[in-house]
Amino acid sequence: MTAEPHDPVSSTPRVAVVTGGASGIGRSTATRLSADGCRVAVLDLGDAGGTDAELTLRTDVTDPEEVETAFKEVVATFGRIDVLVNNAGITGSAEATRCHETPIDEWDRVQAVNVRGPFLCTRAALPTMLRQGSGHIITVASVAGLIAFPGRCAYTTSKGAAVQFTKSLAVDYASAGIRANAVCPGFVETPMTQWRLDQPELRAQVETKIPLGRVAQPEDIADAIALLASDRLVYMTGHSLVVDGGWTAW
Numbered sequence: 001m002t003a004e005p006h007d008p009v010s011s012t013p014r015v016a017v018v019t020g021g022a023s024g025i026g027r028s029t030a031t032r033l034s035a036d037g038c039r040v041a042v043l044d045l046g047d048a049g050g051t052d053a054e055l056t057l058r059t060d061v062t063d064p065e066e067v068e069t070a071f072k073e074v075v076a077t078f079g080r081i082d083v084l085v086n087n088a089g090i091t092g093s094a095e096a097t098r099c100h101e102t103p104i105d106e107w108d109r110v111q112a113v114n115v116r117g118p119f120l121c122t123r124a125a126l127p128t129m130l131r132q133g134s135g136h137i138i139t140v141a142s143v144a145g146l147i148a149f150p151g152r153c154a155y156t157t158s159k160g161a162a163v164q165f166t167k168s169l170a171v172d173y174a175s176a177g178i179r180a181n182a183v184c185p186g187f188v189e190t191p192m193t194q195w196r197l198d199q200p201e202l203r204a205q206v207e208t209k210i211p212l213g214r215v216a217q218p219e220d221i222a223d224a225i226a227l228l229a230s231d232r233l234v235y236m237t238g239h240s241l242v243v244d245g246g247w248t249a250w
């Protein structure tokens with residue numbers, strides 16, 4: 001089912017920016033938001049060809065100049081930004097495991113994409129949202145922001161930061177009409193996790209931990225993001241929405 005995005009101010013289509021929209025959850029989100037009637041811009045390091053986005057910009061979310069240029073282009077094209085989905089993220093290499101084993105450059109790389117990236121993109125989107133007096137910043141965190149993933153020190157830390165970043169934004173911008181919420185997926189079948197899920201034993205190990213009995217598909221997470229972006233939950237801000245098939249419920 002698709003729904004027209006509800007804009008209480010006018011019938012102008014909503015404008016959504018999705019980072020990391022070339023693959024996985026971001027790609028599904030771009031498709032879903034487009035189907036819901038949004039005008040979508042995708043920012044990604046990689047080729048976002050084949051998405052339903054109206055605008056695709058090759059952008060490294062860790063680079064302030066590239067981010068500023070991309071957001072200027074979004075505003076020049078669409079005139080506004082209603083929703084920012086901070087989705088681009090990485091887990092780090094196999095070496096980025098427990099604290100004392102994590103190479104310093106791996107730590108820095110994970111924090112750069114997962115923490116600095118949302119900061120830079122939000123910072124670049126906020127002047128437009130402040131001018132509008134409205135906006136919604138949705139950051140894709142992880143259940144790793146709520147519980148620790150064993151042997152994933154840098155990633156767990158970065159997703160905890162994403163949850164707190166969301167709360168900080170919620171508190172600081174509520175009076176300006178801007179909301180911030182996070183989505184915390186559990187295990188999702190995307191290129192990020194495919195190497196593990198392609199191994200039947202490892203897939204089974206993961207799935208036995210999930211009460212609903214299966215890993216999520218990217219569309220399951222896009223659904224949650226689309227619900228937040230639809231403006232149907234207008235009293236919700238600073239919240240982290242867990243979408244994990246019940247994984248963290250036991």
Ligand SMILES: NC(=O)c1ccc[n+]([C@@H]2O[C@H](COP(=O)([O-])OP(=O)(O)OC[C@H]3O[C@@H](n4cnc5c(N)ncnc54)[C@H](O)[C@@H]3O)[C@@H](O)[C@H]2O)c1
Pocket residue numbers: 019020021022023024025026043044045046059060061062087088089090091113117140141142143184185186187188189190191192193
């Ligand atoms: N897959 C999962 O199980 C899972 C679970 C919880 C949270 N998440 C989070 O969901 C988000 C999306 O993950 P996914 O599984 O779809 O991964 P993915 O690897 O399929 O997609 C990530 C996208 O981010 C882009 N990207 C990476 N670094 C970038 C940068 N510096 N600048 C711009 N784009 C960049 C990549 O090019 C890619 O298109 C991430 O934040 C991830 O941490 C994923």
